[in-house]
Amino acid sequence: MPAWNLTYNTYKPQEEGLREALCTLGNGYFATRGASAQVSAGDIHYPGTYLAGGYNRLKTKIADRDIENEDLVNMPNWLCLKFRFTGGQWFSPENAAIRSYCRELDIQNGILTHIVVFEDEQGRRIRMEEQRIVHMGDRHTAAMQVSLTSENETGALEVESAIDGTVQNRGVKRYGELNSRHLEVLESESVQDRPLYLKVQTVQSELRVAMTARTRITRKGKALELAPKLMDDDGYVGKRYTVDIKKKETIVVEKVVLVHTSRDIAISECGLAARARIQRTPGFEPLLKTHKLAWKQLWRRSDITLTDRRKKRSDHHPEMVVRLHIFHLLQTTSKQTINLDVGVPARGWHGEAYRGHIFWDELYIYPFITLQHPEITRSLLLYRYRRLDTARAAARAAGYKGAMFPWQSGSSGREETQTVHLNPKSGRWIPDNSHFQKHVNAAIAFNIWKYFESTGDMQFMSEYGAEVLLEIARFWASISTFNKDFDRYEILKVMGPDEYHDAYPDADEPGLDNNAYTNVMATWVLTQALNVLEILPEDRIEELCETLHITESETDLWWDISRKMRIIFHDDNIISQFEHYDRLKELDWEKYREKYTNIQRMDRILEAEGDSPNNYKITKQADVLMLFYLFSAPELKTLFKQLNYPFEYETIPKNIDYYVHRTTYGSSLSWVVHSWVMARSDRKRSWKFFLKALQSDINDIQGGTTREGIHLGAMAGSVNILQEAYMGIKTRGNILWVNPELPEVLEKLEMQVRYRGSTLAFETTQEMCKITLLCSPENTFKFGFKENLYELKVGNTRKFHI
C-alpha cells in the first residue's frame, strides 16, 4: 500500500498553523496555503496566496525615503467561498458545529481535500466536500470544486464566491509590529456575466497582481442560471448566489481562478491578460486532469521508495514523510518558476518567516533538484547571477574586491538581515550579527560548480556561472590577510554556520577568526576559480579576464592563498571551529538538560540567564562537520594536502564524535548533517538522526515554527541523505560515482537520477545494487561504483554485490 496521503481526521484549531504549512498547495509562482486558523469575521477564511515581492524590518534611506523592501506579500485570497441557509449563520468552524471532519493532502496528485459536516444553531447540517488544486502545469491557474449536500433540510442556500484583496501579512506573530497591509486596490469588477476581477498593487514594490475568478454552480451536472447579488467593496469582490436545495440533494460549486502579475512575460498588461486568459481556461475537471498529469510526470522522475522492516505504515512512516518533503521541494523550486527571477526561500513560498528571504539553504536543496530537474537549478542559479552587480557594490562598500553576496537576500539583492532579533525567553532585543556569515558566498560558488559537474552545461558556466565564481574567489582573496608569523593566510572577523558564536567572550566587536569551515571553503573556491580559468573556451577566458581585469598577479595570489590558508587544530587532530575555540568553557550539559526540558535554543536560555553561548563549546548546528557533509574523504584529503596539513582517515570520526557531543540542534539542519556524516561509521545512529530530520516539520519539533513556513533546507537535506549518503550517489569531476550503504533497518531503496542527459534507475538492498541505464544521448554510459569504472548500454542493468 503506497503511502501518499497525509490525513487529519480531527479539527484542532491549535494545530491549524502546522497543518496549513504541511498541506500547502502551490506551483512556486502561485502558492496557496491550506485552510487556516486565521478565521476572521465569521467566514471560512482561507488566507490567500503569496508572491515574491518584499518587506523588511530594516529601513534604508535612499534619496531621503525610508524603504522597506516587500519581499514576500500575500496574494489576494482567491479561496473565499462560503455558504449558509438564508438568514442563518455562515457554516464555518467559528459559527457552526463540526460534526465530522477530514482533511487530506493527496501528495501524489497535488490535491487538497476537505470533507466537513457542519451543523448550524438550527440543527441544519451541510456536508461539504472540497477539492483544491493550484495547477502544476500552468502557473497562472488554480481551481476548486465544492460539493454541498444538505443532510436534513430543504431551503434556500446562499453561496458566496469572492476574491479578497484586503488580506494582510499576519502569519508570523513576532512580525506584528511591521507593516502588514501590503496591497492597495487599483481596479475591481463584479458584474453579472463576467468573471470577478480584482487588480491590486503592492505598496512599496509596486508589483501589480490581477486576478479573475469564474464561479459555476451545478445540480446533477446541469449548470444553474442564477442572478447573484454583486459585491464590490474596497478590495473584496464577490457574487452571492441563492440556490434552492432539497434534503439529501447536492449542488456543486466550481471556481476557476487566473492570476497575472506585472512581472509576467508575454503579456501587455496584467489585468487584460488575466481577463483574456480566463476566457480560454476550461473548467475544474479538465484542469484536474492536466494537473494530475503534471504531477504524474514529476513523480515519475522524482519518487523515492524505501522499504523498511516495519510492516505497519502510518502518516509518519518515513516513506510518506520523504514524499511530503519531495512534494514541497517540487512545489517551491518548481518548473513553473523557471525563467522567473526567483531564488529558493528558506521557508518555502507559503510561510512568512524570514519574509521570503534567500539564505544558503540552496546548498542542501540543489543536489536532489539538479539530478532530477537540472533546468530548475539552472534557472535558480541565475537569481544570484542577476544580483552580481549588487554583490559587487556590497564588497566595494565593505572594502573588499569581487562580489560579496548577502546572508539574507531579497528582491533587490541587498543585505536584508535584521540587525536585532527578539529573544522571546528574555523579552530582550539582541544585536543580530548573522550577516557576518560570509560563508554564504562559498555556498553559491559551490552550487554553481556542482551544477556544472552534474550537467556539463558549459554554456551556463561560460556565460553566467564563471563570472559569479570568479568574483566570489576574488572576494575571498581580498578578505584573506597574510600572517607572516605562520606564513599563512587568515580570514578574520567572520561567523561560521554555527550562529551561537558571533564573537569572542567579552569582545567589544563581533566576528571570529579563522573559522575552519569558511577557510576550507575559501580554499576550495579559489582552487575552482583557477580551474575554471583552465576549462572554459580560451576566447571566453580572454573576455572574462579583460572584463573583470583579472591579471596573472591576481591569479598568482589566488594560487598562493589556496596553498597557504590557515586551519587550526586542537587536542588530538580536532579541527578547531575557529581560532581559540579550545579556550572556551565546556557546558554543564547535565545541569541544563535537567533545568530545561528542551535545550535546542541554548542561545536564548543563556542570554536570558545573562550568560552567552559565546563562552561555551556548544554548537547550534554543524559547522566543522559541514566539511564532511560537502566533501568526500578523498576530496578533503586532497584539499588538506594542498594546504600541507595532516589528514588521516581517523580525522573524520574523531571530529564527528567531538562536535556531535557539543551540538544542541538549534537548527533543523543539524539532524541532516549528523545523519549524513554518520552514514558509514554508525549506521544505526545515522538512521536515528535521519528519522529525527524527517520529524522536523511533520511534528513541528522546532517549537512551533512550522506554522510560519516549512523548513525547506531540512526537508531537502533529509531527501539528500537517501540520495547522497545511503544510495551514495555523488558527482565528482566527469563521473557519477555510486557507493550505496543502507542502514540496517532499510530493506530496499529505489530512485532515479538524470546526469548529463542520461537517466539511470537505482535499486539497492542490503546485499545488492542494481543500476539500469534508462536512456542516454550516447550509446553507453560510464560511471563509477565504489572505486572502479563501469560501462552500461541503454536498457541494460548491472548488478553489484555490496
Added chain:
Amino acid sequence: MPAWNLTYNTYKPQEEGLREALCTLGNGYFATRGASAQVSAGDIHYPGTYLAGGYNRLKTKIADRDIENEDLVNMPNWLCLKFRFTGGQWFSPENAAIRSYCRELDIQNGILTHIVVFEDEQGRRIRMEEQRIVHMGDRHTAAMQVSLTSENETGALEVESAIDGTVQNRGVKRYGELNSRHLEVLESESVQDRPLYLKVQTVQSELRVAMTARTRITRKGKALELAPKLMDDDGYVGKRYTVDIKKKETIVVEKVVLVHTSRDIAISECGLAARARIQRTPGFEPLLKTHKLAWKQLWRRSDITLTDRRKKRSDHHPEMVVRLHIFHLLQTTSKQTINLDVGVPARGWHGEAYRGHIFWDELYIYPFITLQHPEITRSLLLYRYRRLDTARAAARAAGYKGAMFPWQSGSSGREETQTVHLNPKSGRWIPDNSHFQKHVNAAIAFNIWKYFESTGDMQFMSEYGAEVLLEIARFWASISTFNKDFDRYEILKVMGPDEYHDAYPDADEPGLDNNAYTNVMATWVLTQALNVLEILPEDRIEELCETLHITESETDLWWDISRKMRIIFHDDNIISQFEHYDRLKELDWEKYREKYTNIQRMDRILEAEGDSPNNYKITKQADVLMLFYLFSAPELKTLFKQLNYPFEYETIPKNIDYYVHRTTYGSSLSWVVHSWVMARSDRKRSWKFFLKALQSDINDIQGGTTREGIHLGAMAGSVNILQEAYMGIKTRGNILWVNPELPEVLEKLEMQVRYRGSTLAFETTQEMCKITLLCSPENTFKFGFKENLYELKVGNTRKFHI
C-alpha cells in the same frame, strides 16, 4: 585603412531621418536615436529612447474595453542638453546658423560624435563636440560628454540638462492618426544635490520607466560648483546652470543616465533601482572605457573583413556597410537583451515602423547570430515559446489544431497585423490580408531546428524547442486537406511571402491554394517533428506525447502528409508559386518601367490604376526562390524525392531565371535572396545584387522608409550572403559544412564562427581556403569541406585549394 566610421559632414535637415536611423546607438534594452530632424520649440531636441511595450491601430474588445496594445513606445528623452548665452537664443539648427558640421558614427566603438560650430544672431560662436554612448556592457546605462568652446565671446553661458517625459511616438508620418502620447508622468524630482529623476508609465501596458541623470560641468578638469535653476514641469525635469566662459575657453558637460523599468529583474521598484544604481555608476570616461571593451569583444567574434579589387574606400565601401549592418544586428539582437522577453523587431528598436512588431525576419537574422552568439538566439527563441499558449488559442479559434503564431507579433502574442493599409499613391485604404501568411510558422520551426543543429543544445530542444516545433507541425497537419483526385494533401487559402498576391483574380475571398513555399516548408516541418520524436531522450518524448496528447495515429498522419503534400509545376519544371499561377497574365514590364521611374511597389501603382497585382505574374519578393535560399540542392532533392516529385539539377537555375525576371523588388529582402541563390550560377550578378542589398538602408532605396527604422532582415541577409553563400558555411545534421566560392571581384573574405562550443577562423581567397580551429571543447574537430570530412586539432590550420 579599416573602414569603421560613417561620417556626414553637411547638415541636411531633409536627410536627418535617414542619418538618425543609421547612426542609432543602443544596446537592445536601451536604444536611442541620433540627433533628429524633429526639432521642436527651439531646442536641440533629441528624440528619446524606445522600449518594447506596445500600440496598434487594431482595437480589440476585451471585457468591453477597447485595447490598443502598446508594443513600441518612446522612452523619455535623456539626451536633452541645450545651451545659450544668457539672454540669447538656444544654439540649435533652427535658431542658430551652423558654421561647420560633422557627425560621425564610430562603428567599432559604438560612439556617436557631433562636432558643430553654431553662431547666434549676435555672431557669437560656440563649438560643440559631443560624444554619446549607450553602454554595451550595462543595459541600464547611457552617457554623453559635450565640450563647449566659446570661439569669440566672453560671457555667461546657460547650459540646461534635462529628462523629457513629454516625448511622443511621431516617427512614422502615416501613423499620425494613432495615439502618439504614450507616457504619463508618475513621479519627478529636480533638487539641488541629487540626480534628476523621472518616473513615467505607459498608458495602456502600464510599464513603468524610471530614469535618473547626473550632470557634471568641468573646466580644465575641475568640477564647477554651480547652483542650477531647477525645473520640474509636467514631465520635464531639468537643471539650468550658468557658467562664465571666456573667449577660447572650453567647459565640459558630462551627463550619465540610468534607466530601470518595472519589468526589470533583481530590483524591488524601478524608481528606487534607478536612484540607487546611479550612485554607484562612474563618470563618462570610465563608462566609455568599459563600453569600448564590450564592443571590442563583440567585434573580435563578429567582424567580417572583405577585400575587393577596388582600392578606393568610401563610406559606401562594401566592408564598411557590412560592418554597419553587423553593428545594427549586434545592437538589436543584443547580449543586453538576453533573458528579457524580447523578439527581433523587423525595423530594429529605434524605428517606429510596424510598431515594433515581430515578423519572420528572424529567418534571415539567426544564421549569423547563432554562429556568433548562440546564447542570444536561445534567448530570442524563447520569445516564441512564451507565446505558445496564445498561438494555441489562435489555432483553436481558427478551427485548427496545434499552434498558429501570428504574422505580426507584439507583447501579448496575439495577431497584431493591421486589417487595412493606406496606399499613398491612391489615398485609399486597402484591405490587408497579410495575416494569411501562415508560413511564419514554418520559419519559427525552422529557426528552432537550425539553432539546435548549430549548438547541439539538447536541453533547449527538450524543454522548449520540441514543444513549439511539435505544436506547429500539428497546425500544418490540421490545415492540410486531403484531395482524393490527386491522392495528395493540399494547403488552401493562404498567402506566400510574396505579398502582391493575396487572392485569385476577381475572387470574393482572400487566400491562394497550394503555395509551393508553404507546402514544402510544411512538409519539412512535419518531417522534422517526426525526427524530434526520435532524437529526444525517451522519457522526455513520453512526457511530451502525454502532455500534448500526441498519438500514433496522429504521427502516422504527419508521416503521410510529409510524403504526399502537393506541389504544382507548370511550363518546363517551373515550381508554381501557387496553384493556377500559370493562368495569370504577364505584365507589360516595358510599359510600366517607362511610365513610372520606380516600379518597386507595383502593388500601389496597379491599385491606383484600378488594377491589381493579383492579376499578374509579378512578385514583390522571393517566394518559390526562398526554397533555394533555405535549403541546399541535396536537401531539396531529398525533400522532393520524399514527395515523389522530380528534382533535376537544372530545376534550380530554371526557376531562378523564371522568377527573378518577374520580381519588382518591393521588399528589401529580394536583393538578398536573389544574390544568394545566384552565388554559384552567376557570380557576377550575385555580387551586383549583394551590392544592391547593401544599399538598401544606407541609400534608403526603399523610398524613404529607412527613416522609419532600418530593415534588419535585409541587413542580416546581406551579412548572411557572406557567411552562407560566399564562405559557404552551412550546418547540416551534426556537421559544419564549408564550401566557399567568392565572386570574382572579391580578393579575400575572413570571418569566425562558433559551432557547438568550438571557434573556427576562415580565410578564403579565389584560390585557397584556410580553416583554423581556434578552440574547442574536444581535442579535434570534424567538419565537412565540399563533399568530404576532415579533422582539425586545436591551434591547427588546414588549407584547401578551391
